[in-house]
Amino acid sequence: xxxxxxxxxxxxxxxxxxxxxxxxxxxxxxxxxxxxxxxxxxxxxxxxxxxxxxxxxxxxxxxxxxxxxxxxxxxxxxxxxxxxxxxxxxxxxxxxxxxxxxxxxxxxxxxxxxxxxxxxxxxxxxxxxxxxxxxxxxx
Numbered sequence: 001x002x003x004x005x006x007x008x009x010x011x012x013x014x015x016x017x018x019x020x021x022x023x024x025x026x027x028x029x030x031x032x033x034x035x036x037x038x039x040x041x042x043x044x045x046x047x048x049x050x051x052x053x054x055x056x057x058x059x060x061x062x063x064x065x066x067x068x069x070x071x072x073x074x075x076x077x078x079x080x081x082x083x084x085x086x087x088x089x090x091x092x093x094x095x096x097x098x099x100x101x102x103x104x105x106x107x108x109x110x111x112x113x114x115x116x117x118x119x120x121x122x123x124x125x126x127x128x129x130x131x132x133x134x135x136x137x138x139x
Contacts, residue, residue: 014049017105018091019091019094019103020091021093022044022047022048022049024044025041025044025045025048026089026130026131028040028044029041029044029045029089029130029133032131041133042108042135045089045135046108046109048089049105050089050105050106050107051087051088051090051094051103051105052074052085052087052103052104052105052106052111052114053074053075053086053087053088053097053103054072054073054074054075054102054104055072055098055100056071056073072102074086082122082136083119083120083122084121084127085111085115085118085122085124087106087126089125089126091103093129093130096128097127121136122134123135
């Protein structure tokens with residue numbers, strides 16, 4: 001999964017980013033009621049910095065072990081309708097979902113390219129709110 005590794009690399013294009021959501025993007029997501037407003041929300045997401053949550057996974061022993069290894073991984077969520085790669089519009093929504101997750105700033109096209117390699121079929125933006133949005137199909 002080279003896309004996951006490259007997203008985790010620091011990027012100077014987001015230097016100084018404090019994780020604040022873009023209010024225009026958040027408003028567009030909140031207004032999704034039909035295909036036209038969905039398209040407008042996706043367009044707004046195209047111009048926004050998004051956050052990919054990364055969490056530790058792997059060996060979780062109860063005692064100190066010098067051979068213990070933990071890996072950082074992108075987060076997927078599964079339900080009866082599919083498997084979702086999670087992303088967030090701001091650090092506030094990421095923290096509301098999982099305070100321990102590490103935010104990796106990225107763009108929508110990078111996230112869409114990461115969906116399939118992560119084992120997901122859809123991208124879920126702001127799962128914990130304020131206005132969740134699923135992007136599926138041709139990513």
